[in-house]
Amino acid sequence: MQLLLKRLAKPVSQGAVAGVLCIYIALTGMMEAFGEREIVAGVLDLGKVVLLGPFVGLGLLQQQAPNRRVGWIRVLVACLAGIVATGLFILFIDAVSIRHMFTHASPALVAYMTMGQDALAAGLGLLAVAALAAGAVGFGLALIPAYLRNTIFMAALLVVGMALLSELISQVLRQILNGRPDRLLFSQGALRPAVAVIAAAAVFAWRGLAPRIRLRVQDRLPQLEPERQRQVSLAVRGAGVLVLLVLPWLVGSYLSEVLANVGLYLLMALGLNIAVGLAGLFDLGYVTNFAVGAYLMGVLTNSGPQATGEFNFWLILPVSILAAMFTGLLLALPVIRMRGDYLAIATMGFGEIIRLLALSDWLAPLIGGSQGILFIPKPSIGAFTFQTPQHLFYIILAASLVMLVVINRLDLSLTGRRWMAIRDDETVANAIGIDTTWIKTLAFTLSAASGGLAGAIFASKLGTIFPHSFSLLISMNVLCIIIVGGMGSIRGMVLGTLVLIGVPELLREFSEFRFLLYGILLMAVAIYRPGGLMPARARHYRTESAPQPAGGTPATSSSAASG
Amino acid sequence: MPNRTRCFPIDDKPSPVTAANPSPVATLVHRLALNRMSWVDVVLLLIRIGFISAVVIGSTRTFMEGRFSTAQWATLISAGVAQGSIYALIALGYTLVYGILRLINFAHGDVFMCGAFFTVFLAIWTAQQGILERAPAITVLSWILFAALISMSVAVLVERLAYKPLRNKPRLVMLISAIGASFFLQYTARGFFTTAFRSYPTVPGLDGRLELGQITVPHVQITVFAVALALMAGLYILVERTRIGRAMRAVSENMETARLMGVNIERVIMFTFGIGGALAGAAGVINGLYKPQGVSFIMGFFPGVKAFTAAVLGGIGSVPGALIGGLLLGIFEALGPNLVLTGLGIPGSNQLKDVIAFLMLVLILIFRPQGIMGEVIEEEKA
Numbered sequence: 001m002q003l004l005l006k007r008l009a010k011p012v013s014q015g016a017v018a019g020v021l022c023i024y025i026a027l028t029g030m031m032e033a034f035g036e037r038e039i040v041a042g043v044l045d046l047g048k049v050v051l052l053g054p055f056v057g058l059g060l061l062q063q064q065a066p067n068r069r070v071g072w073i074r075v076l077v078a079c080l081a082g083i084v085a086t087g088l089f090i091l092f093i094d095a096v097s098i099r100h101m102f103t104h105a106s107p108a109l110v111a112y113m114t115m116g117q118d119a120l121a122a123g124l125g126l127l128a129v130a131a132l133a134a135g136a137v138g139f140g141l142a143l144i145p146a147y148l149r150n151t152i153f154m155a156a157l158l159v160v161g162m163a164l165l166s167e168l169i170s171q172v173l174r175q176i177l178n179g180r181p182d183r184l185l186f187s188q189g190a191l192r193p194a195v196a197v198i199a200a201a202a203v204f205a206w207r208g209l210a211p212r213i214r215l216r217v218q219d220r221l222p223q224l225e226p227e228r229q230r231q232v233s234l235a236v237r238g239a240g241v242l243v244l245l246v247l248p249w250l251v252g253s254y255l256s257e258v259l260a261n262v263g264l265y266l267l268m269a270l271g272l273n274i275a276v277g278l279a280g281l282f283d284l285g286y287v288t289n290f291a292v293g294a295y296l297m298g299v300l301t302n303s304g305p306q307a308t309g310e311f312n313f314w315l316i317l318p319v320s321i322l323a324a325m326f327t328g329l330l331l332a333l334p335v336i337r338m339r340g341d342y343l344a345i346a347t348m349g350f351g352e353i354i355r356l357l358a359l360s361d362w363l364a365p366l367i368g369g370s371q372g373i374l375f376i377p378k379p380s381i382g383a384f385t386f387q388t389p390q391h392l393f394y395i396i397l398a399a400s401l402v403m404l405v406v407i408n409r410l411d412l413s414l415t416g417r418r419w420m421a422i423r424d425d426e427t428v429a430n431a432i433g434i435d436t437t438w439i440k441t442l443a444f445t446l447s448a449a450s451g452g453l454a455g456a457i458f459a460s461k462l463g464t465i466f467p468h469s470f471s472l473l474i475s476m477n478v479l480c481i482i483i484v485g486g487m488g489s490i491r492g493m494v495l496g497t498l499v500l501i502g503v504p505e506l507l508r509e510f511s512e513f514r515f516l517l518y519g520i521l522l523m524a525v526a527i528y529r530p531g532g533l534m535p536a537r538a539r540h541y542r543t544e545s546a547p548q549p550a551g552g553t554p555a556t557s558s559s560a561a562s563g
Numbered sequence: 564m565p566n567r568t569r570c571f572p573i574d575d576k577p578s579p580v581t582a583a584n585p586s587p588v589a590t591l592v593h594r595l596a597l598n599r600m601s602w603v604d605v606v607l608l609l610i611r612i613g614f615i616s617a618v619v620i621g622s623t624r625t626f627m628e629g630r631f632s633t634a635q636w637a638t639l640i641s642a643g644v645a646q647g648s649i650y651a652l653i654a655l656g657y658t659l660v661y662g663i664l665r666l667i668n669f670a671h672g673d674v675f676m677c678g679a680f681f682t683v684f685l686a687i688w689t690a691q692q693g694i695l696e697r698a699p700a701i702t703v704l705s706w707i708l709f710a711a712l713i714s715m716s717v718a719v720l721v722e723r724l725a726y727k728p729l730r731n732k733p734r735l736v737m738l739i740s741a742i743g744a745s746f747f748l749q750y751t752a753r754g755f756f757t758t759a760f761r762s763y764p765t766v767p768g769l770d771g772r773l774e775l776g777q778i779t780v781p782h783v784q785i786t787v788f789a790v791a792l793a794l795m796a797g798l799y800i801l802v803e804r805t806r807i808g809r810a811m812r813a814v815s816e817n818m819e820t821a822r823l824m825g826v827n828i829e830r831v832i833m834f835t836f837g838i839g840g841a842l843a844g845a846a847g848v849i850n851g852l853y854k855p856q857g858v859s860f861i862m863g864f865f866p867g868v869k870a871f872t873a874a875v876l877g878g879i880g881s882v883p884g885a886l887i888g889g890l891l892l893g894i895f896e897a898l899g900p901n902l903v904l905t906g907l908g909i910p911g912s913n914q915l916k917d918v919i920a921f922l923m924l925v926l927i928l929i930f931r932p933q934g935i936m937g938e939v940i941e942e943e944k945a
Contacts, residue, residue: 028754101684103757282735333606334929341667341738342928345871349925352868356918361911437603472864476742483739516750522743526736527728 008077014061015078018054019085025050026089026113029104030513035112037509038190039163045190046509047112049160052134055079059138071139079135083128086113090127094120151207155200162199163191164507168255175250244397248390256389258505260461263396264454266497268474269481270403270490271450276479277488277536278416279443280423282344285331285351286478289448291358291470292327293320293455295367297376298465304375306368313379317456324452325445332444336437339426351475358467372466376459392461399457403450407490410446419443420488473515477501480518484525486532495534607929614926621906631901637778639897645784645853647893648791652846653870654877654885655798656718656839662815662880663835665734669741670721671843672867673748676860678714678844679851680752682706683761683858686851690764699767703852707790710844717748718840719833727829752860761858763851787853794845795886798838802882807834815880865917869896872924878934887935896920 025031035047058078065071090113093105114123115130141149162169166189170182185195221229248256268290275281300309300316335346357363359370367373379386379395386392410416418439421429430436459465477500485496500521504514525532625631631639653675660668686706689695695702725744729737769786772779802808813821814831822828850866851858869892877888899919904912927934 024751028751030754102755104754280735282738333603334610334925336603338928338932340734342932344738345667345868346925346928348868349921349928353918353921353925356915356921360914360918362909362915437601476746479742513750513754515746516754519743519746519748519750522746523725523740524743526725526740526743530732530736 011058011062011074011078012081014058015081015083016085018058018078018082019089021054022051022082022086023089026109027102027104028513028516030516032104032109032112033509033512037164037507038188039160040193040196041187041190043193043196046160046164048130051113052130055082055131055134056138056141058082059135059140060142062139063142068143071142075135075139076132079132083131086127086131087124090114090124091120147207151204154207155203158199158203159191159196162195163189164503166190168251168506171252171255172250175252241401245394248393253389255506256393258502260389260393260396261505262497262502263393263400264458264461265478265481265501266400266493267396267403267450267454267457268478269485269493269497270400270407271447271454272478273407273482273488273490273493274410274419274447274450275443276482278411278423279419279440280426281440281443282340283347283444283447284344284472284475284479285347285349285354286447286451287351287470287472287474288331288347288354289324289328289451290455290458290474291354292324292448293452294459294465294470295358295373295455296320296323296452297456297459298373299367301460302373302376304373305371306366306373307375310377313377313460314381317453320456321449321452324448324455328448328451329441329445332441336440336444348472348475351472355467355470355472358470370467372464373459374464376463376465378463379460392457396457396461399453403453404490411488411490415439415442423488476518480522482532484521484532486534486536489532489534489536492532492534492536496532499533610926611930617907618903621903623906625902625906628906630905634777634779636898638780639901640894641778641780641784643894643897644890645787645893646897647873647890648788648886649846649850649853649889650866650870650873650892651886651889652791652794652842652849653866654874654889655795655882656843657871657874658877658879658881658885659811659835659839661874663811663818663832664726664737666726666737667741667871668721668836668839669738669867670725670744670748671718671839672863672865672870673745673752674714674718674721674840674863675843675847675850675866675870676752676863677717677748677847678710678840679847679858679862680756680761680860681713682710682844682848683763683851685709686763686848687761695764696767699769703766703848706848706851707845710848711841712844714844714847715837715841718836718843721748722833722836727832749860749863756860758859760856763848763855763858765855766852769852783853787849790849791846794842795882798842799882801838807831811835865920868924869920872920872927875932875934876923876927878936881934881936884934884936891935892920892923895923 031047031050033047034050035045037046038044039046039049059075062071062074062078065074090110093102094107094110098105110120111123113127114120115126117123117126141152162185166182166186170186173181173185185192191199221232224232248259251259268286271289272283272286275283275286297313297316297320299306300311300319301313303310331347331350335343338346358367361369363369364371378392386395418429418434421432421434422436422439426436458469462469481493481496481500484500485494486492500518504510510517529535653671656671656674657668660666660671686695689702689706721744725740725747726737729740769781769783771782773782773785802811810821810826810831811834813824813826814828818828821831846866870889873888873892874885875888876892877884877886896916896919900912900916904915904919909915
């Protein structure tokens with residue numbers, strides 16, 4: 001008996017954790033909000049995914065079971081424990097109203113969790129069956145070979161992704177083809193069941209064939225002459241830029257707005273990446289640079305109450321960048337001796353001081369105080385004004401491409417190498433003769449430039465700026481992009497911006513839970529992938545020929561610079 | 564030797580020419596050791612001079628004008644002491660954790676928020692049931708206990724989820740996790756309780772004022788200070804007199820040696836987070852007595868940052884330092900806008916109260932990161 005209890009303790013506690021997870025998701029309101037988003041029409045919605053997800057996880061967890069029979073028993077026990085926890089919770093919120101405290105513990109939630117059944121008992125029974133089935137599916141997934149399991153995960157991801165991005169896909173389809181081709185795929189934003197099956201089948205087919213196809217591409221590229229390789233990579237990049245150029249017209253006005261925001265955050269992320277990713281200077285006050293750029297642009301170009309000069313956008317753009325760099329330099333000097341976490345807190349202090357000053361009556365005659373600055377004109381060339389989000393997207397795209405090239409060159413430069421040396425060990429960097437003070441100041445100053453650029457474009461794009469646009473959350477967003485994307489990795493920045501800024505703006509259901517998910521993501525990245533989703537590639541300097549005593553060629557040092 | 568960015572690019576060794584016939588400028592530069600100064604030192608010196616002169620000019624002008632009476636100053640100071648004792652309670656959590664893990668527990672302000680936010684519902688309920696009316700002291704005590712319990716659980720949970728997997732990892736990775744935990748707590752509270760603002764009920768007996776000649780002190784402020792002081796005395800006894808307190812001190816002194824001496828490190832860490840959390844929860848209720856309005860999911864940020872400032876000001880890692888730092892910060896924050904900013908002729912000076920706190924944070928981190936009580940610890944460590 002005691003042995004039995006001991007053996008069951010682990011699955012029971014796992015099940016309880018899954019149940020608590022379910023309750024947590026329900027109480028934060030995520031379950032109901034996600035329940036409104038259907039994935040496969042009439043079959044599955046996102047709320048059910050998060051309700052049953054923990055139970056699938058319970059099944060997957062039993063992978064280490066000594067044999068199948070024990071595994072099935074453990075899955076059963078764990079699922080039952082989870083069901084009991086969830087069921088008790090449902091019974092509790094049905095009997096006792098705790099809505100004045102937990103706003104989401106409403107009858108609607110009970111109805112949703114009991115699968116919309118009228119009778120509570122029937123609903124609970126249905127939930128129990130669904131949860132057990134989910135556990136069985138999870139354990140089934142644990143038993144099959146890894147390649148097949150990954151294929152199934154990919155298919156599921158594709159289906160969910162397609163459903164979530166239905167708006168984007170529909171919009172693109174409508175622009176390319178006439179009529180309403182998206183009606184074939186989606187019904188009210190959810191995938192039609194047949195389409196879901198086809199998409200999943202496509203993944204299976206591709207995974208079946210992929211090893212062979214990929215092998216050929218990967219084998220052939222390095223065999224080409226270097227000249228040809230460069231041509232291929234140029235062609236790929238050119239095609240990428242071409243796609244970006246037509247993108248705003250494909251996706252329409254609203255999504256162009258989203259793209260423009262993604263671009264602005266990408267600019268900031270690329271800038272902050274110099275300080276955080278390359279030089280290891282943990283800057284939590286990046287919004288300062290953004291605010292300086294925005295306010296300079298606003299003050300000097302607006303035609304409202306704070307009008308001073310009403311200069312041209314193109315004239316002020318470089319001035320904003322220089323001003324941001326100057327602020328970056330000024331704020332860098334006092335904190336240049338600090339290391340690590342104290343630096344983070346001090347820079348956060350700067351960010352908040354700037355916001356509070358912008359909000360105060362003291363500077364209000366100059367920068368508008370809490371009233372903000374109004375009537376900032378859109379950029380224009382001659383008679384042409386960049387009026388719509390589509391037009392503005394091109395300015396942001398151009399700025400991002402320029403910054404991408406600049407950052408890429410910096411990354412490969414000697415200065416970039418010095419930054420990385422400081423990041424890895426400041427004392428050693430100093431000892432080998434790097435002027436750490438100067439190099440760190442340079443990192444802060446250059447990193448500020450991109451923030452100022454983003455701020456200037458932001459002010460002009462919005463037409464109005466208010467102090468609350470420059471809260472700590474901007475710095476935090478940018479920092480999240482860098483950490484989640486991968487510190488020091490430029491591809492990581494692009495991916496991070498798309499995932500953390502682009503996706504939440506596309507999915508309005510998520511927007512309320514955006515920062516909750518950021519928090520979880522940050523902890524998960526710190527614990528499981530400290531390098532980020534796309535870590536910076538480790539540089540391999542060619543050292544093979546170095547140990548040769550006499551015959552070593554001095555050419556190695558020059559070739560190392562190309563990374 | 565790389566070309567360092569010196570402010571006065573005169574070589575350390577005087578060249579033969581200057582040695583034989585030194586120019587007056589070079590002599591002066593050498594005498595004041597200016598040749599060893601980099602640009603950073605000059606900037607820091609300028610900031611120092613600018614800040615001190617701003618404070619001196621501002622406060623002298625305010626005093627010369629005689630804008631405020633003694634009673635008004637006393638009111639400001641007593642408000643500052645009450646607010647400062649709340650900061651001090653929160654600051655203890657930062658200090659205890661920093662002493663042991665060398666980690667800035669970025670989520671600590673949100674632990675405070677959780678205690679205050681969960682308890683506000685209990686408080687409203689007790690007020691509705693009339694329990695508060697009948698036995699105010701015991702009811703408030705039960706709020707404090709409840710909040711301490713909630714915050715303690717939250718702090719321990721955060722430790723288990725966000726910090727425990729990262730033992731012996733770089734401190735910046737822990738900081739990232741801490742920022743994540745802070746977001747997690749804030750937006751969990753937002754999900755649970757929505758964005759609405761709640762407020763604590765008014766406690767009977769706390770709305771009076773104590774008259775001492777010209778000076779009047781509200782009862783709330785006395786209560787806040789007394790409760791905070793009692794809790795801190797309790798903590799001091801816990802740390803100095805009990806077995807687990809000795810273990811805590813041992814771990815903060817040297818974790819490895821403490822482990823070799825048979826101290827259960829994980830238990831001590833968990834206990835530290837728990838104690839820090841409990842104090843933050845209690846601070847949440849006391850804060851609710853002092854400023855009943857404004858209980859919301861973002862309420863933890865400013866007190867959190869300010870308490871951190873207090874902890875650094877007092878000397879992070881030091882328990883009495885947290886008290887001193889908290890009280891000083893509270894008083895500076897209350898006096899600063901009226902004393903310095905009004906004197907400098909800055910309008911709307913009370914809007915800039917938070918600027919003063921942040922400015923103090925930055926200046927302390929720049930000029931005296933070891934704080935007031937810092938050196939004592941440094942010596943003990945050496």
